[in-house]
Amino acid sequence: MARVEINIELCKGCGLCIEACPKGCLKISSGFNRMGEHPAEWGSDEMCTGCGLCAVVCPDCAISIYK
Amino acid sequence: MEIIYERPESLKDVRTHYCAGCGHGVVHRILAEIVDELGIREKTVVIAPVGCAVLAYDYFNFDVCEAPHGRTPAVATGMKRVRPSNVIISYQGDGDLAAIGMAEIIHAANRGERITVVFVNNGLYGMTGGQMAPTTLIGQRTATTPMGRDFRECGQPIKVCELLSQFEGVVYAARCAITGPGNIIKGKKMLKKALSIQLADLGFSIVEFLSACPTHWKLTPREAVQYIEEKMVPCFPTGVIKDTIK
Structure with missing residues (x-):
């Protein structure tokens, strides 16, 4: 089991992590961050293997992974 | 639970001013x-x-100096000669390196200065509003084309x-x-190999990154990544172009 934490104030909602995730664990949040953007959100924790591909593609270094 | 990935220590914990999906953030992080x-x-x-990377000193948690208008390799040359034990990295974009700073980069490469150049190529001038750069693709629409x-x-x-790899002083180009x-x-x-070449004091090394500019390409971040694969890579083939230390 792995856990992904997204710093929503660093995230700009580009969606590249969603594209990179092989298990489809990430989606764009319906909420806003302080800059008025929709950040990425980590949803299904049962599927996540902690492969780290989302963190590799993130241009804003907003993702931390725990396993 | 054990942490398996977190923000590197060399990157300050601040939000960058880059647009969503910009390649500068990735290059900053891997550096x-x-x-x-x-x-x-x-x-x-x-x-x-x-x-666009002019404010890099706000994001890196190590020493950063700023040299405007393509004179980065000239400042890096001076710094490396005065302090040879330091690791000097010249971080440049394509408008900066290939247009206004072409003279500096060519002569620094020809002298085989022991510096590492990080070249971020997005095919246009990002900061000034998306004008044509020397690396703009044939047929690409920009503010000036x-x-x-x-x-x-x-x-x-x-x-x-390819241009710089002709010089003997250039040890690694990728x-x-x-x-x-x-x-x-x-x-x-x-990039790690390029920096280890500098640490071994072997010569000039350059790594070019084909990077997305969703704002000025007028694409979404996902479409911009596809644009790199479909349009930029055929023109700028990826891989190691010169490596004299194998």
Whole structure:
């Protein structure tokens, strides 16, 4: 089991992590961050293997992974 | 639970001013990760360019100097000669390196200065509003080529790594595309090799990153990544272009 934490104030909602995730664990949040953007959100924790591909593609270094 | 990935120590915990999906963020991160892995944070100096990365000193947690208008390799030369034990990285964009700073980069490469150049190529001038750069693709629409770049009027895109690899002083020249996780990991290996060449005092090394500019390409971040794969990579082939130390 792995856990992904997204710093929503660093995230700009580009969606590249969603594209990179092989298990489809990430989606764009319906909420806003302080800059008025929709950040990425980590949803299904049962599927996540902690492969780290989302963190590799993130241009804003907003993702931390725990396993 | 054990942490398996977190922000590198060499990157300050601040929000960058780059647009969503910009490749600069990825290049900043892999550079910071390599500096941490090699344990050279106390002796690294990055020379920031003019362009979107002009405020890099706000993001890196090591010494950063700023040299406007393509004079980054000249400042890096001086710094490396005065302080040869430091690791000097010239961080440049394509407008900065291939247009206004072409003279500096060519002569620094020809002298075989022991510096590492990180070249972020997005095919246009990002900061000033998306004008044509020497690396703009044929037919690409920019603010100054609204009908698309024409060869007879504006020339061909300049392939900087191929151009510089002719010089004997250049020990390592490589190009990678910032598209998927695989290519980003490859780019990190290339940049690590370039920095280890500088640490071994062997010569000039350059790594070019084909980077997305969703704002001025007028695409979404996902479409911009596809644009790199479909349009930029055929013009700028990725891989190691010159490596005299195998």
